[in-house]
Amino acid sequence: MVERKIRILVAKPDLDGHDRGAKVVALALRDAGMEVTYSGLHQSIDQIVSTAIQESSDIIGLSIMTGAHLPICQKLIKRMQAEKMEDVRIIVGGVVPKNDIPKLKEMGVQGVFPGGTSFDKIVQSIRSLF
Amino acid sequence: MIAHGQTGLNVAFDLPTQMGLDSDDPKSAGEVGRVGMAVDSLRDFEIAFQDIPFDKIGSGLTINANASVMLAMYQTVAEKFGYTKETISATPQNDILKEMIGRGAWIFPVEHGVRLVGDTIEYAVKELPRCNPVSICGYHIRESGATPVQEIACAFEIAKAYIENVMDRGLKPEDFVGRFSFNLNVFGNFWEQIAKFRAARKLWAKILREEYGVQEKKKLFLRGLFGGGGSGLTKEQPENNIIRSAYYALAAALGGAQTTALCSFDEAYTIPTPRAALLSLRTLEILMEEVGLRDTVDPLAGSYFIETLTKQMEEKILEEMKRVQEMGGMINAVAKGYIQREVAKQAYEFEKRLQNKEVIKVGVNKYTEGDHPEVELHEYNEAWADEQIADLKELKRTRDGNAVSQMLKKLEQATRDGKNVMPALVECCKVYATVGEMTGVFQDIFGVWDEPSIF
Numbered sequence: 001m002v003e004r005k006i007r008i009l010v011a012k013p014d015l016d017g018h019d020r021g022a023k024v025v026a027l028a029l030r031d032a033g034m035e036v037t038y039s040g041l042h043q044s045i046d047q048i049v050s051t052a053i054q055e056s057s058d059i060i061g062l063s064i065m066t067g068a069h070l071p072i073c074q075k076l077i078k079r080m081q082a083e084k085m086e087d088v089r090i091i092v093g094g095v096v097p098k099n100d101i102p103k104l105k106e107m108g109v110q111g112v113f114p115g116g117t118s119f120d121k122i123v124q125s126i127r128s129l130f
Numbered sequence: 131m132i133a134h135g136q137t138g139l140n141v142a143f144d145l146p147t148q149m150g151l152d153s154d155d156p157k158s159a160g161e162v163g164r165v166g167m168a169v170d171s172l173r174d175f176e177i178a179f180q181d182i183p184f185d186k187i188g189s190g191l192t193i194n195a196n197a198s199v200m201l202a203m204y205q206t207v208a209e210k211f212g213y214t215k216e217t218i219s220a221t222p223q224n225d226i227l228k229e230m231i232g233r234g235a236w237i238f239p240v241e242h243g244v245r246l247v248g249d250t251i252e253y254a255v256k257e258l259p260r261c262n263p264v265s266i267c268g269y270h271i272r273e274s275g276a277t278p279v280q281e282i283a284c285a286f287e288i289a290k291a292y293i294e295n296v297m298d299r300g301l302k303p304e305d306f307v308g309r310f311s312f313n314l315n316v317f318g319n320f321w322e323q324i325a326k327f328r329a330a331r332k333l334w335a336k337i338l339r340e341e342y343g344v345q346e347k348k349k350l351f352l353r354g355l356f357g358g359g360g361s362g363l364t365k366e367q368p369e370n371n372i373i374r375s376a377y378y379a380l381a382a383a384l385g386g387a388q389t390t391a392l393c394s395f396d397e398a399y400t401i402p403t404p405r406a407a408l409l410s411l412r413t414l415e416i417l418m419e420e421v422g423l424r425d426t427v428d429p430l431a432g433s434y435f436i437e438t439l440t441k442q443m444e445e446k447i448l449e450e451m452k453r454v455q456e457m458g459g460m461i462n463a464v465a466k467g468y469i470q471r472e473v474a475k476q477a478y479e480f481e482k483r484l485q486n487k488e489v490i491k492v493g494v495n496k497y498t499e500g501d502h503p504e505v506e507l508h509e510y511n512e513a514w515a516d517e518q519i520a521d522l523k524e525l526k527r528t529r530d531g532n533a534v535s536q537m538l539k540k541l542e543q544a545t546r547d548g549k550n551v552m553p554a555l556v557e558c559c560k561v562y563a564t565v566g567e568m569t570g571v572f573q574d575i576f577g578v579w580d581e582p583s584i585f
Contacts, residue, residue: 014157014160015145015149015151015157016234017229017234017235017236019234020474020477024275027474027475027478028481030585037585038583040581044157066145066161066164066165067510068161068510071159072160115365115398116364116365116366116494119481119482119485120485
């Protein structure tokens with residue numbers, strides 16, 4: 001199999017500014033050989049989707065700390081469907097209660113990594129999606 | 131909590147309020163009232179503060195980019211309830227530079243953000259004798275990944291940026307630095323934390339005396355809230371956080387804190403549950419009233435170990451401050467993203483050390499117990515947002531629209547002319563201008579910060 005660098009957009013949706021996790025994971029994924037773009041703060045779903053198109057991202061990783069992961073993911077998925085981005089995977093990190101993980105997966109989120117997940121696990125899970 | 135012995139309030143605002151958006155702004159959807167109180171206008175303050183004795187209770191207002199708006203609103207509501215502005219005590223967080231380094235609730239470009247901080251300090255010095263207009267937060271910088279040395283060095287360089295802004299308005303540091311307070315973090319090695327606070331206290335006095343000519347002894351104190359330690363607390367085995375917090379309070383007190391507050395043990399999961407918040411208060415009450423922690427000041431002074439650590443810490447902080455000065459001072463270092471890059475790098479290095487078990491965290495990478503329990507969560511109810519939006523619509527329908535436009539015009543003029551915006555903000559609050567309208571005036575003139583890329 002030809003190895004191609006996985007292109008990931010690490011994004012901070014909406015108003016929350018707690019970006020330590022997003023930046024740390026972005027650095028870890030870069031060290032693991034992925035091509036990482038970081039969105040910066042206060043990004044609307046529309047902005048995130050258009051950056052992902054621009055960067056030809058294979059995967060969008062949302063970092064969400066506010067508890068709003070369900071509505072945010074719903075919005076993202078709807079927007080991506082409208083843009084016909086079926087090939088682009090979605091993963092989520094941040095403060096996510098256990099009970100919400102199946103709900104996110106059912107929606108179409110392919111990986112959920114609550115705070116404290118090891119870099120190895122995140123990297124392996126992402127690779128397994130391709 | 132006030133009935134349980136608490137003497138200060140700390141008001142947390144929801145993200146739309148912190149970002150200067152009204153509840154009906156499309157960008158606020160899903161966030162109204164989620165992480166704190168939604169404030170659209172004076173009406174919300176009238177409800178929230180209706181039974182608060184303004185002359186007895188001090189309020190911390192956890193807001194930064196538009197802290198000027200919230201301080202004006204606090205004064206307005208207090209006056210409306212019959213208290214004079216001279217008697218009210220508020221501490222808006224109001225530290226925009228640390229938001230740009232660590233917490234992310236910024237709106238305007240760096241220099242305009244700092245100007246608003248300067249406006250509030252100047253106004254408080256002249257008009258609000260019991261208010262502390264800025265709380266400089268090494269805390270969040272440390273939470274974002276900085277080392278304890280960087281935490282203090284950044285906090286002091288930030289303080290210097292604000293001091294110099296206010297000096298440019300013709301005020302003498304002697305007349306306003308006594309109003310500065312600091313919010314510092316406390317997790318990490320116990321001895322290092324004590325040494326950090328001791329070194330910081332000494333250095334702050336030295337900086338004020340030698341660089342800014344401050345003479346009066348009382349004004350040289352490093353006043354502040356040392357505590358919290360959120361990043362030290364863990365999601366795993368959450369009850370351990372109760373024990374951790376007690377040690378954090380001990381370190382803060384031994385390091386010379388005047389004020390301390392603790393995170394609640396369930397904060398990795400949620401906004402604290404009432405039970406957890408009460409436990410944090412009880413922890414402090416045990417230390418203060420049961421075991422005699424307040425019997426003397428600086429009880430570790432003279433210990434060879436502590437004095438050596440303190441001296442080393444002082445030297446390292448000074449070195450780090452020099453580095454920031456070489457970057458052109460804090461305003462430039464933040465505008466260019468230098469500090470943000472360093473802090474992100476430190477956070478990454480720390481996380482790697484944690485995962486490699488070079489740093490031990492009980493219950494996380496040692497003495498683990500497998501699955502951890504779920505903690506009770508606060509539910510978010512969309513209906514609250516709908517109610518808030520309906521109230522806002524009703525307010526806009528019934529207030530004096532002409533007066534609002536007139537006062538917003540005055541605010542715009544003051545902002546453009548480089549005058550202090552606070553008097554105009556108070557006038558706007560009185561006629562129920564909304565947070566979004568007032569912040570919008572600033573945004574039209576200042577624009578929005580274009581965050582430097584750090585990767």
